[in-house]
Amino acid sequence: MKIALDSMGGDHAPEMIIDGAVEAANEGDGRFQIVLVGKKEILEKYIADKRLSNGNIEIVDAPEVIGMSESPATAVRRKKNSSIVTAMRLQKEGAVGAVVSAGNTGAVVASSLVSLGRLRGISRPAIAINLPSKTGGTILLDGGANSDCDAHNLLQFAFMGSIYADNLLGRTRPRVGLLSIGEEKSKGNELTREAHELLAGSELNFVGNVEGRDIFMGEVDVVVTDGFTGNIVLKFSESIVNYLSNLVREGLGKYPFAKLGAAMMKPVFRDIGLALDYAEYGGAPLLGLKGVVIIGHGGSSARAIKNAVLAAERIVTSNINGIIKAKAEEERS
Amino acid sequence: MKIALDSMGGDHAPEMIIDGAVEAANEGDGRFQIVLVGKKEILEKYIADKRLSNGNIEIVDAPEVIGMSESPATAVRRKKNSSIVTAMRLQKEGAVGAVVSAGNTGAVVASSLVSLGRLRGISRPAIAINLPSKTGGTILLDGGANSDCDAHNLLQFAFMGSIYADNLLGRTRPRVGLLSIGEEKSKGNELTREAHELLAGSELNFVGNVEGRDIFMGEVDVVVTDGFTGNIVLKFSESIVNYLSNLVREGLGKYPFAKLGAAMMKPVFRDIGLALDYAEYGGAPLLGLKGVVIIGHGGSSARAIKNAVLAAERIVTSNINGIIKAKAEEERS
Numbered sequence: 001m002k003i004a005l006d007s008m009g010g011d012h013a014p015e016m017i018i019d020g021a022v023e024a025a026n027e028g029d030g031r032f033q034i035v036l037v038g039k040k041e042i043l044e045k046y047i048a049d050k051r052l053s054n055g056n057i058e059i060v061d062a063p064e065v066i067g068m069s070e071s072p073a074t075a076v077r078r079k080k081n082s083s084i085v086t087a088m089r090l091q092k093e094g095a096v097g098a099v100v101s102a103g104n105t106g107a108v109v110a111s112s113l114v115s116l117g118r119l120r121g122i123s124r125p126a127i128a129i130n131l132p133s134k135t136g137g138t139i140l141l142d143g144g145a146n147s148d149c150d151a152h153n154l155l156q157f158a159f160m161g162s163i164y165a166d167n168l169l170g171r172t173r174p175r176v177g178l179l180s181i182g183e184e185k186s187k188g189n190e191l192t193r194e195a196h197e198l199l200a201g202s203e204l205n206f207v208g209n210v211e212g213r214d215i216f217m218g219e220v221d222v223v224v225t226d227g228f229t230g231n232i233v234l235k236f237s238e239s240i241v242n243y244l245s246n247l248v249r250e251g252l253g254k255y256p257f258a259k260l261g262a263a264m265m266k267p268v269f270r271d272i273g274l275a276l277d278y279a280e281y282g283g284a285p286l287l288g289l290k291g292v293v294i295i296g297h298g299g300s301s302a303r304a305i306k307n308a309v310l311a312a313e314r315i316v317t318s319n320i321n322g323i324i325k326a327k328a329e330e331e332r333s
Numbered sequence: 334m335k336i337a338l339d340s341m342g343g344d345h346a347p348e349m350i351i352d353g354a355v356e357a358a359n360e361g362d363g364r365f366q367i368v369l370v371g372k373k374e375i376l377e378k379y380i381a382d383k384r385l386s387n388g389n390i391e392i393v394d395a396p397e398v399i400g401m402s403e404s405p406a407t408a409v410r411r412k413k414n415s416s417i418v419t420a421m422r423l424q425k426e427g428a429v430g431a432v433v434s435a436g437n438t439g440a441v442v443a444s445s446l447v448s449l450g451r452l453r454g455i456s457r458p459a460i461a462i463n464l465p466s467k468t469g470g471t472i473l474l475d476g477g478a479n480s481d482c483d484a485h486n487l488l489q490f491a492f493m494g495s496i497y498a499d500n501l502l503g504r505t506r507p508r509v510g511l512l513s514i515g516e517e518k519s520k521g522n523e524l525t526r527e528a529h530e531l532l533a534g535s536e537l538n539f540v541g542n543v544e545g546r547d548i549f550m551g552e553v554d555v556v557v558t559d560g561f562t563g564n565i566v567l568k569f570s571e572s573i574v575n576y577l578s579n580l581v582r583e584g585l586g587k588y589p590f591a592k593l594g595a596a597m598m599k600p601v602f603r604d605i606g607l608a609l610d611y612a613e614y615g616g617a618p619l620l621g622l623k624g625v626v627i628i629g630h631g632g633s634s635a636r637a638i639k640n641a642v643l644a645a646e647r648i649v650t651s652n653i654n655g656i657i658k659a660k661a662e663e664e665r666s
Binding site: 069071106133134144147148179180181182183184186187188189190192211212213214215216217226227228229231232233234235236237238239240242243244246247248250251252254255257258260261262263264265267268269271272275 | 402404439466467477480481512513514515516517519520521522523525544545546547548549550559560561562564565566567568569570571572573575576577579580581583584585587588590591593594595596597598600601602604605608
């Protein structure tokens with residue numbers, strides 16, 4: 001299996017991307033080959049300078065780059081030779097089995113829709129985020145692919161999220177919650193009231209509305225919401241570690257014994273950091289496509305990229321797309 | 334000045350409400366008088382049993398109770414003698430200058446709209462939440478009074494939030510951000526794109542879109558969003574302390590020296606707990622009404638109630654309603 005890596009996307013490209021690719025290739029131990037897609041000269045020079053072993057890494061040239069704040073639709077249309085569009089084309093042609101990108105999320109979504117297309121019966125693909133929780137992780141979707149959604153979209157997100165939680169996280173008959181602002185079905189906005197009815201009438205293990213507090217509590221396996229709300233929750237959660245570290249630092253400067261205490265608590269803090277660190281979760285799949293696309297955080301570290309590549313491998317071998325496709329066709333018939 | 338307290342609302346009513354009322358009365362030192370509104374017998378018995386001093390506390394009987402999960406509109410219409418509706422009526426009649434309730438939020442909003450009414454020119458009142466941030470607090474509104482909003486509502490929330498931040502938090506020319514999913518004005522959903530234009534054309538100190546991560550970072554003084562998104566962010570933020578305490582407890586059981594370290598870090602944890610504890614912030618004003626209404630958290634402790642009463646006092650003495658009214662009328666003319 002080959003996995004294409006958008007080597008020009010993200011805040012630390014291409015260095016972190018290549019470092020992550022090498023880590024993944026080492027850990028993959030020959031199970032997959034990595035295709036770095038980007039400006040060939042730059043990629044080759046970095047690999048040569050750092051004398052990285054590249055037995056399981058090849059390079060495909062893509063001279064154009066889509067910036068992090070470019071308008072997605074326009075950029076994808078105009079920059080056919082960008083790393084994102086080229087990587088998607090490689091997958092469409094069957095040269096690779098998956099694409100990983102930490103680049104412009106909107107451009108990745110737009111380009112995957114154009115190149116790969118949606119699975120038959122799926123109206124909108126959704127980003128499935130694995131958020132930390134007391135019970136070992138909650139899948140939230142949509143994490144930001146669709147800022148305006150209708151109730152039927154949310155129902156499909158719930159189906160895809162359930163299949164993902166079942167097949168990749170081993171949650172049998174995953175509990176699905178609808179993110180809203182009150183547990184009663186009458187609570188929420190127009191969208192959630194309509195979605196509640198659809199979900200309650202489905203064969204899913206729908207447990208009703210959940211609130212913001214239930215995400216960390218792990219009361220459900222899958223939390224469904226529109227991509228606007230989902231992305232705000234995601235970004236908010238990512239800032240927690242930074243904010244708390246800041247509060248701890250302030251406290252250490254204030255109390256004489258606290259620094260020694262912090263040293264003794266170091267392993268606890270390390271565990272908490274890992275539990276909350278998105279890099280551990282390694283990218284989020286865009287579900288509902290005829291293909292495998294993993295979206296990494298713009299600020300991805302090498303470890304995050306490595307984990308995103310490993311996530312891509314798992315998605316490909318799980319045949320989750322085949323299961324989603326069968327389910328979507330069953331719904332249509 | 335008299336402040337009415339809905340003594341039957343909240344998860345720990347009436348005990349915590351009365352305890353908080355007594356604390357507030359002691360701290361208020363005669364500046365205001367508290368009117369406990371609720372089932373007279375129960376309130377009197379609790380005060381007698383605990384031998385609470387009640388020099389600055391009087392009781393108004395309200396034999397009905399609106400439950401936390403009752404449908405707001407119906408409950409307010411049917412239960413005219415509930416503690417919420419009675420407290421609002423007292424304010425309408427001029428017997429009290431403010432109402433504090435930790436009860437059914439929807440019922441408090443509905444009842445305040447019916448009894449007090451909106452300030453001329455204000456389409457929707459909004460709950461202004463003070464969220465913790467690196468720079469000492471960010472005002473987020475709407476915190477949950479309106480689950481479906483239009484762009485003009487968000488513009489008014491921004492005006493009210495700015496006036497609040499200026500007059501109560503001392504932030505001169507407060508920076509206003511629109512909660513969205515990308516900094517560029519094209520990012521977001523239909524609502525935010527339209528609201529962005531209105532805000533950019535206003536005289537407010539609008540700095541553009543902000544993302545979930547910017548709330549804790551304190552990049553802005555006021556964050557504007559619809560009540561659905563705002564309430565989800567609020568509830569999510571409230572669960573952080575609980576989730577992290579859980580992670581710390583797990584870690585302490587795992588590493589031998591960590592417990593001693595935690596003991597040495599105790600003052601740091603206490604400060605962090607205070608920084609993140611909504612009880613410290615003491616309730617959120619519902620802005621845009623012909624009157625003063627403070628909404629407390631359903632799980633309010635006595636300290637939260639005390640702080641909510643003190644917040645009510647500050648709102649009344651600040652004449653913020655007069656300023657909002659003048660501003661709204663200026664906009665209309």
